Amino acid sequence: MTLTATKFTPEVMLSAPRRSPAVPNSAGTLALYTVSTYSFENHKKTSQIRAFDIASGNSVLLVEDLRASEPVWLGDDEFLHLESGDNGATKLVVRSAVAHEVASVKAPISNVKVKTLPNGTIAFACSALATPAGQLHNPETEEKPLSSAKIYSSLFVRHWDTWSTENRSSIFYGALEHHDGKYSLRDNALVNALARTGLSSPVAPFGGTGDFDIGPAGLVFVAKCPELDPAMYTKTDLYFIPLKTFTESRLPPPQLVKTPGLEGYSNNPVFSHCGRKVAFTRMRSNQYESDKTRLLLVPDINNPGETTEFYATDDGQGGWDSRPDAIIWGPDDTNLYVTAEHHARTLIWSLPSDPSKAASALPTPLQTPDGSVVDFHVLTPTSPTTLFVTTTSLIDNSCYSTTTPGHPSPPTILSSATKHGRAMGLTRSAISTLSFRGAGGAYTCHALVMRPSHFDPARKYPLAFLIHGGPQGAWADAWSTRWNPAVLAEQGYVVVAPNPTGSTGYGMALEDGIRGEWGGRPYNDLVNCWEAIEEELDYVDTARAVALGASYGGYMINWIQGHPLGRNFKALVCHDGVFSTLNQWCTEELFFPIHDFEGTLMENRAAYEKWDPAKFVSEWATPQLIIHSELDYRLPITEGLAAFNVLQAKKVPSKLLMFPDENHWVLKPENSLVWHREVLGWINKYAGIENESGVAGQVQGLRLD
Known part of the structure; x- marks a missing residue:
């Protein structure tokens, strides 16, 4: 499998291997990941589970099966994965030599987590749809109604791309026991932890x-408040x-973790x-999906009524003007590592796990490769x-690296797709930033700029002006198969992707400034960005400019x-x-x-008018x-x-351009190819x-081990 394409086209991007974040084993020697590809020649998808050798940078194929997914380590050389079976069933498969x-679970399950308990048993948890009675729901085997009518008497009749039913997502648990060299699921059954709650x-x-997460003390999870309308x-x-053994069949009622003054999303x-x-995040507002996340600690989960907020301030704003997201604990529990956006990148930040010690200084960012962090793990418990770390960037769809907190040396790149990008001219030299004044001159905004690989500063190139969605979102130095600036740049555009009012990663004042200002401050920021392009980017031909946007970006286009x-x-x-x-x-x-x-x-x-x-x-x-899709229930197709x-x-x-089988995003490879060709x-x-949206050179495949 070699790369023979000489130009980065939609076909090249969509057929390139998509590699998941890799998860290392406890010894820090191997990392599990999945990789999938789609062929436009035979119109088929392939899927593999592979192990990455951290020392050598090589990988080995473990499983090649479209039915296999979600590998998790059980030991240093044993792993469990799911395998979809007949009639909607799911098999739990363990592999080594x-x-x-x-076990075989008679329903689809997903989101697997495992944890070795002190007695050697492995706690197992997953999610699945449950019936109102708390039983596993299998849509393949359920009795089909004679009528297609749907009747509702409360809100949330549909969500994202599905109509609501009486079945709800739930967490199921069990215990994996090891006897005579084999694992088994105790009693060959899973227990619904949320039944009747x-x-x-x-x-x-x-x-x-x-x-959710599992540990020796039991299960922690987030759930919508049942007393408030979820819509x-x-x-x-x-x-x-x-939970002590994860074999309990009778459970006490879930205990609420109390966070006075914070009533938004918990995550x-x-x-x-x-x-x-337990460390977790929570927002303050109960009607703002993009509110600032606060980092919190439960010092003793057996006393869930006591929590402490990191960087709390008397005014409730918080001393760290960032939004922490993913969290991991350091090996000895004295440190926390969290991800948070910062100026079009997602970085890892380090802080003490004791809020009183963390208060003396704000978190510090670690050195990671160019781009944005999508996943990270402690590699070894040693000092x-x-x-x-797994990262992506505007020119790299997958990079594995290691970094040492507090150490001055740069991260060590273990495996990267950048070498394939370089074969088609995708390099960091094509990327820069543009600063421009915000509306009224009261603040500064930034934009990402991407030039063609064949860029000649003596020439002028048409402008592709990208407007992001959200509206609380941002263009990031990260890979995308839906809105990839490199695809546009390789057509011959200079791509400018501004982050105006409403954008995340630049502080809460800029993000929150869009409230009540949808066509105000953001629009004026974009006007200022246009003026900055004309003044500062003399290689851009603004007389040949086009603009593109999706979701809120689509609103702004209108x-x-x-x-x-x-x-x-x-x-x-x-x-x-949004039309109206x-x-x-x-x-x-x-x-x-x-x-x-x-x-x-x-x-x-x-305000709406x-x-x-x-x-x-x-x-x-x-x-x-x-462009619109019929399964988009965020913004119905009538818009x-x-x-x-x-x-x-x-x-x-x-x-x-309409897709009857897509939602707010166009995800199916064949549909995505049509999307790119039409755009x-x-x-x-x-x-x-000249339309150059076809393949430039034959794509036999991109090998990404």
Whole structure:
């Protein structure tokens, strides 16, 4: 398998291997990961489980089977993985030199976690859908109703891309026992930890292993507050269920972990190595999904009523102006390592695990490779501590490295896809940043800039202006197969991706500044960015500019259509955008418009009307491609249809691309290829670039061991 493509095209990107973060074993010698590929020649996907040898940088194939997923270590050379079976069943398979089936669960399960208990038994936990009676739900074997009618009498009738049913996500547990060289699941059964509690975890639609953890003391998990409407409020609480053997069939009610003054999302609970402490994050507001996360500690999980916040301040704002996310404990439990965004990167930060000791200084970032951290683990318990890190960047879809906290030496790169990128000209030299004044000159904003691999400073290149979604989000120095600046740059554009008001990673003042300002401060920031491009990037031909955006970025495309900035572009692309803010109550998570528009539609209709793109359709004049999908319940497809209908009625050149089987994202490889071809064909036509969206050179494959 060798790389023969000479140009980075959508086909090259979409057919390149997608390598998961790698998880090292306890000895720090091997790391488990998965890798999948899609072939546009035979229209098939392949999937492998591999082991990465940390010392040599080589890898070995362990399993090649589309049915195999979620490998987790049981020991230094034994691992467990899931294997989907017939009729929706799931097998638990353990492999070393010889593979054997541990159990067969008569339903789909996922999000596996294991933990060795003091008695040598391995605690096992996973998530699965449960019926109202608390039993495992298998959609393959359930009795099919005679009618397709769905009847609701409460909110959350649908979420993300599915209609709600009576079945809810739940956490199941059991114990893996080792006898005569083989593992078995005790009693060949799993117990629903949340049966009859009224609680559901992981939290849909994106909850996973980060929503719960297991340890010698039992199970901690986050769940939506059952007393509040889940469509109107973000509140998720942390709960603790004591378990000693993970064979218990009768459980006490879950114990609530109390966090006075903090009532928003709870996330990422992680047991300390001693099993007594738990670190986690929580937001303050119960109607703001992008609120600042606070790092908290439960000093003794057997006393869940006592918690301490790191960097707490009297005004409630917190002394660290960042949003901690993933958490791991140092080997001796004296340190915490957390990830947090910072100026278009996600970094690892180190701090003492005792809040009183941490208060003396803010967290410090560790040295990691260029780009953003997506996963990390303690490699060995020896001193000094070494972390095994997985990162991505704008030119690298997967990089494994090690870093030593507190050590001045740079990280050690173990395996990287950058060498494949270099074969097509993708290098760090193509990436830079642009600073520009914010609205009113009161703050500074930043943008990522990416140039073509064949860049010649003496030439001028058309501009591809990218507007990010969220709106509380950011363009990051990270890989993407949906919005990849390198794909646009290799068509011959200079790509500018600004992070205006609302962007994360630049402090909470900039992020929170978008509330009640959807078409205000962010729009003015983008106007200032355009002016900075004209003044500072003399190699950009702004007379051949195009703009593209999705979600909130799609809203902004529709907004600038009706405002002066829209006349600066030759063509626009709107993916899953908002046509009218008055339709925001067609969404599923109503807490989102309630927060961003400062009240409900009934309480503050004027705020919704103020920033409504539909008010300005009389000004729409720039050619526009509309993309929308029928399974997008965040922004129903009628938003795309309305925008397309207006453009067509006004005789503005326009095109509609619709996917009946995609949600807010276009994920299926064949659909994604069509998406890229249509987008590139549209903007290239108006920017005066010959359509080069096809394959340049045969792609036999990209080997990424």
